[in-house]
Amino acid sequence: MKEVTLKQIAENLGISVTTVSKALKNYPDVSKKTKALVKEEAKKLHYKPNVFAVNLRTKESKTVGLIIPEVVHHFFSSVINGIIEEAERKGYLVIILQSNESYQLEKKQVDLLISKRVDGIMISLANDTVDISHLLEIKEHEIPLVMFDKISKLVPCSKIIINDRQAAYDATKFLIDSGCKKIAHFRGALLPQNSIDRFLGYKKALEDHGLTYDSSLIYMCERVDYEDGRRAALQLMKDNKEVDGIFAVTDMAAVGAMTVFKEHGIKVPEDISVMGFSNWFLSQAITPSLSTIDQPGYEMGRKTFKLLRKEMKAKKAGLAFEPQTKILETSVIKRDSTK
Amino acid sequence: MKEVTLKQIAENLGISVTTVSKALKNYPDVSKKTKALVKEEAKKLHYKPNVFAVNLRTKESKTVGLIIPEVVHHFFSSVINGIIEEAERKGYLVIILQSNESYQLEKKQVDLLISKRVDGIMISLANDTVDISHLLEIKEHEIPLVMFDKISKLVPCSKIIINDRQAAYDATKFLIDSGCKKIAHFRGALLPQNSIDRFLGYKKALEDHGLTYDSSLIYMCERVDYEDGRRAALQLMKDNKEVDGIFAVTDMAAVGAMTVFKEHGIKVPEDISVMGFSNWFLSQAITPSLSTIDQPGYEMGRKTFKLLRKEMKAKKAGLAFEPQTKILETSVIKRDSTK
DNA sequence: TAAAAAAACGAAAACGTTTTCGGATACTAA
DNA sequence: TTAGTATCCGAAAACGTTTTCGTTTTTTTA
Numbered sequence: 001m002k003e004v005t006l007k008q009i010a011e012n013l014g015i016s017v018t019t020v021s022k023a024l025k026n027y028p029d030v031s032k033k034t035k036a037l038v039k040e041e042a043k044k045l046h047y048k049p050n051v052f053a054v055n056l057r058t059k060e061s062k063t064v065g066l067i068i069p070e071v072v073h074h075f076f077s078s079v080i081n082g083i084i085e086e087a088e089r090k091g092y093l094v095i096i097l098q099s100n101e102s103y104q105l106e107k108k109q110v111d112l113l114i115s116k117r118v119d120g121i122m123i124s125l126a127n128d129t130v131d132i133s134h135l136l137e138i139k140e141h142e143i144p145l146v147m148f149d150k151i152s153k154l155v156p157c158s159k160i161i162i163n164d165r166q167a168a169y170d171a172t173k174f175l176i177d178s179g180c181k182k183i184a185h186f187r188g189a190l191l192p193q194n195s196i197d198r199f200l201g202y203k204k205a206l207e208d209h210g211l212t213y214d215s216s217l218i219y220m221c222e223r224v225d226y227e228d229g230r231r232a233a234l235q236l237m238k239d240n241k242e243v244d245g246i247f248a249v250t251d252m253a254a255v256g257a258m259t260v261f262k263e264h265g266i267k268v269p270e271d272i273s274v275m276g277f278s279n280w281f282l283s284q285a286i287t288p289s290l291s292t293i294d295q296p297g298y299e300m301g302r303k304t305f306k307l308l309r310k311e312m313k314a315k316k317a318g319l320a321f322e323p324q325t326k327i328l329e330t331s332v333i334k335r336d337s338t339k
Numbered sequence: 340m341k342e343v344t345l346k347q348i349a350e351n352l353g354i355s356v357t358t359v360s361k362a363l364k365n366y367p368d369v370s371k372k373t374k375a376l377v378k379e380e381a382k383k384l385h386y387k388p389n390v391f392a393v394n395l396r397t398k399e400s401k402t403v404g405l406i407i408p409e410v411v412h413h414f415f416s417s418v419i420n421g422i423i424e425e426a427e428r429k430g431y432l433v434i435i436l437q438s439n440e441s442y443q444l445e446k447k448q449v450d451l452l453i454s455k456r457v458d459g460i461m462i463s464l465a466n467d468t469v470d471i472s473h474l475l476e477i478k479e480h481e482i483p484l485v486m487f488d489k490i491s492k493l494v495p496c497s498k499i500i501i502n503d504r505q506a507a508y509d510a511t512k513f514l515i516d517s518g519c520k521k522i523a524h525f526r527g528a529l530l531p532q533n534s535i536d537r538f539l540g541y542k543k544a545l546e547d548h549g550l551t552y553d554s555s556l557i558y559m560c561e562r563v564d565y566e567d568g569r570r571a572a573l574q575l576m577k578d579n580k581e582v583d584g585i586f587a588v589t590d591m592a593a594v595g596a597m598t599v600f601k602e603h604g605i606k607v608p609e610d611i612s613v614m615g616f617s618n619w620f621l622s623q624a625i626t627p628s629l630s631t632i633d634q635p636g637y638e639m640g641r642k643t644f645k646l647l648r649k650e651m652k653a654k655k656a657g658l659a660f661e662p663q664t665k666i667l668e669t670s671v672i673k674r675d676s677t678k
Numbered sequence: 679t680a681a682a683a684a685a686a687c688g689a690a691a692a693c694g695t696t697t698t699c700g701g702a703t704a705c706t707a708a
Numbered sequence: 709t710t711a712g713t714a715t716c717c718g719a720a721a722a723c724g725t726t727t728t729c730g731t732t733t734t735t736t737t738a
Contacts, residue, residue, distance in 0.1 A: 003724095005723095005724060005725085006724070006725070007724075015687080015688085016687070016688045016689080017688085017724090017725085018687075018688050018689075018690090018726085018727085019686085019687060019688070021724095021725070021726065021727090022687090022726090022727090025726090027727095028685095029685070029686060029687075030685095030686070030687080031685075031686060031687090034686080034687085048453075048454050049454075049724085049725075050395075050456070050723085050724050050725070051454065051455055051456055052391065052394040052395040052398070052400070052456060052723080052724075052725090053395055053693090053723070053724035053725040053726090054724080054725060054726085055391040055394065055395075055693095055725095056389075056391040056392055056394075056395050056692095056693050056694070056695090056723090056724080056725075057692080057693055057724080057725050057726050057727090058693090058725085058726075059391070059693080061391070063434070071416050071419050071420045071423070072413065072416045072417050072419075072420050072620075073416075074411065077410050077411045077412075077416045078411050080410050080411075080435070081410045081411050081437065084410070084435060084436065084437055085437070088436065088448075088451075093434045093436075093451070093455060094434065094435060095402070095432045095433065095434055095435075096419070096423060096433060096434075096435050097423065097427065097432070098420065098423055098424070109427075112427075112432070114387075115387045115388075115390065116390055116432060117389070117390055117391060226620075226623075226624055255624050256624075259624065259626060262626050281411075281565075281621075282620075282621050282624060284565075285565055285594050285595075285598065285621060285625065286624065286625050286626070287598060287601050287625070287626065342694090344693095344694060344695085345694070345695070346694075354717080354718085355717070355718045355719080356694090356695085356718085357696085357697085357717075357718050357719075357720090358716085358717060358718070360694095360695070360696065360697085361696090361697090361717090364696090366697095367715095368715070368716060368717075369716070369717080370715075370716060370717090373716080373717085388694085388695075389693085389694050389695070391693080391694075391695090392693070392694035392695040392696090392723090393694080393695060393696080394695095394723095395693090395694080395695075395722095395723050395724070395725090396694080396695045396696050396697090396722080396723055397695085397696075397723090398723080
């Protein structure tokens with residue numbers, strides 16, 4: 001059972017490899033008759049072009065790379081979903097790598113993708129990525145690059161993001177409008193721009209509405225997860241600050257806090273309102289359901305690939321491409337954890 | 340900025356391409372001196388082998404394919420995590436495709452992976468996959484194949500699974516041991532083996548413990564999700580069967596049911612016990628926390644790739660490979676939704 | 679019918695690597 | 709010295725495709 005090649009078909013038909021190749025790709029300088037003959041023979045033998053050879057010749061792999069901090073994560077897996085769906089539609093396959101929020105790994109993986117000669121790269125940065133030389137290297141290799149969600153403004157490439165600051169502002173304002181007078185913030189790690197922006201949005205909202213910002217109401221959730229939320233809530237209770245509202249950096253942290261409150265007989269939202277961020281599936285399934293900010297992961301994935309493809313097309317055509325930044329809409333989702 | 344090739348290095352050093360290639364791969368018939376020279380030059384020029392050429396020559400892509408019903412899914416994303424981690428460790432990249440539980444898509448994607456000439460394929464079947472010709476085709480192309488979780492016994496290939504029937508038996512027995520006398524089952528779709536096995540385990544447990552099986556206590560959760568769980572629970576209430584326990588096919592369905600109960604003042608576990616399946620993250624975050632069966636997704640992913648690699652190695656060495664089936668351990672996790 | 683134009687085909691190079699196998703050089707033993 | 713043996717190197721083929729460009733064949737035009 002030997003592999004079927006152009007040569008095989010050519011020999012069977014007594015014509016040249018060149019003509020076979022051209023016939024299959026509908027070149028104008030092959031007669032209709034020959035084309036038909038070739039195509040028939042190709043079908044009969046179940047001819048499939050050898051992608052390895054095609055790649056080598058065309059210098060294209062029809063494959064793109066995706067580096068993501070975490071796969072087991074509602075938001076990111078939604079993004080993945082959007083990306084691979086859109087990519088497949090356009091004939092591209094997606095190689096997925098997970099940086100585990102580690103800059104070292106991320107750097108290695110970028111190298112990997114470059115040496116794999118993917119046609120484009122999409123990336124959401126690890127928390128501790130500050131050095132961006134590996135990203136610039138991508139550009140040096142002239143590989144189209146799109147960053148999404150967790151980006152670095154220093155890299156001159158297309159970006160798909162939400163307005164974290166505005167969204168956090170909206171969330172906080174929502175708490176204020178619902179009557180909260182003393183609002184704590186469970187913030188994320190210090191480095192990533194998202195955490196910073198959400199923090200700033202929170203702060204701005206307080207100031208704009210006559211509430212004084214109090215740094216002792218900021219609780220750190222390094223990993224922005226359930227456990228962090230629990231820890232922060234316990235600390236909050238111990239501090240006894242009489243807080244009547246919490247804006248948490250993620251739904252996970254918010255849920256962690258809510259379970260602690262439940263365990264201690266603190267009522268949500270009667271005693272304290274809780275606002276999350278991301279609208280993970282989980283937030284609608286718990287009781288009380290969690291008010292939050294809707295962050296459109298699936299759409300972000302699709303848009304990310306679409307933008308990448310635009311750039312890949314431009315590159316192929318030898319055209320210049322001006323990096324674009326798209327900001328996706330978020331919205332406040334009112335549920336039962338707020339008044 | 341031309342690409343650096345072996346030829347480039349060879350010319351710089353005044354030696355042949357052959358020697359350069361061999362030097363870089365530490366062939367024994369190249370002198371230490373030349374090797375050092377070549378390696379130095381390669382490093383200086385930042386030489387990276389052209390994978391396209393390597394692929395063509397070696398007929399290997401160092402890439403494997405993964406087809407999965409759904410990415411946004413706690414269990415499957417855990418599997419993905421395990422697979423890509425293990426793969427990367429061994430120098431393989433993973434192309435991920437999503438079948439969306441559609442046989443048609445799954446078939447197309449198998450074709451895609453075959454024509455991409457991946458070195459191996461891992462797959463978890465779509466719900467409506469009954470025809471297995473596309474899977475046999477993989478074998479015909481002599482591409483190593485491993486199926487996991489949702490498998491078909493008819494395909495002669497390695498498999499990584501859990502014992503769904505036993506696990507369901509354990510879950511049901513747990514409900515019985517905790518005092519439940521009338522246990523309903525929220526089952527999954529009719530086709531997939533998992534649903535069937537979980538149903539059978541449930542049934543067997545009842546029979547083994549002196550409870551009569553009653554088909555009117557079986558509620559269908561076609562998509563095994565939150566909404567299905569809600570619907571089934573509402574129906575159950577309407578039917579007024581005085582059920583005191585539920586074994587749900589997934590945690591999602593179980594959580595859906597629990598929220599309905601909560602909305603209607605039915606206490607879990609006092610009025611009714613609920614048992615889930617999978618141990619998704621969510622099950623520990625809700626209140627009351629959900630008792631469930633632990634299904635080790637991450638481990639399943641790692642084992643799946645490991646087995647695939649074994650087969651790929653055997654193939655490369657020209658050795659025969661006997662398909663293996665590995666059954667992973669599950670365990671009952673006792674939480675607050677059961678007595 | 680000859681010349682010009684159009685249509686159809688194919689030889690060959692190229693993509694960059696790996697690997698076989700024969701040849702050259704240097705070294706050892708008699 | 710010669711023969712034999714390591715040691716080192718390189719020519720060339722191969723992987724299967726794409727594409728340029730020149731050649732041949734057919735058709736059209738005068």
